[in-house]
Amino acid sequence: EAQVTQNPRYLITVTGKKLTVTCSQNMNHEYMSWYRQDPGLGLRQIYYSMNVEATDKGDVPEGYKVSRKEKRNFPLILESPSPNQTSLYFCASSLGFSGANVLTFGAGSRLTVL
């Protein structure tokens, strides 16, 4: 089944404890992206990647890092999480990176930082 898989789905952590949210897609998609969803704000892009070793900042990149060493994987790294990073995170991918491409989303990762 074609899908985007995120792990963990739920995580509670404490301020300053590094964590990684993994994202993997099995569709050979070129483009991958991370979004955070907050009530009343919709989804905002954190980082995106157009191919292996090609990543760039989205609208809200502060406090996050990403890497794209393999085409299928695009992990989101929080080096020193803070409470304002408590949110619902979505990874998404698409075949190409024109604006007409449809994104396939993962099921989401709900992160709470205490």
Place this chain on the structure above:
Amino acid sequence: AQSVTQLDSQVPVFEEAPVELRCNYSSSVSVYLFWYVQYPNQGLQLLLKYLSGSTLVKGINGFEAEFNKSQTSFHLRKPSVHISDTAEYFCAVSDQLGGTSYGKLTFGQGTILTVHP
């Protein structure tokens, strides 16, 4: 840069009633338009999209949307809703030029549709 405004944060409606979820956008260039749906505890799924051609677009589950360029709107409609349509709906835009926008979708704030029996 684009922006998207969904005019209603919550829309309650009774089963079998019609519904309209409103979306307005702002952009200095031509855009592609999308509606995504998020069911409880799930990721987003594409409901429908407008790329070009007919301004009336039909999607899954009986939903349709009309692109109105002069009013910069892309309202979503369904003539008769079901309990199973209860979800959060997101309008989104991307620009047609690419460049530094590279496939970026700009989302609205979301509209929670609640269908009551």
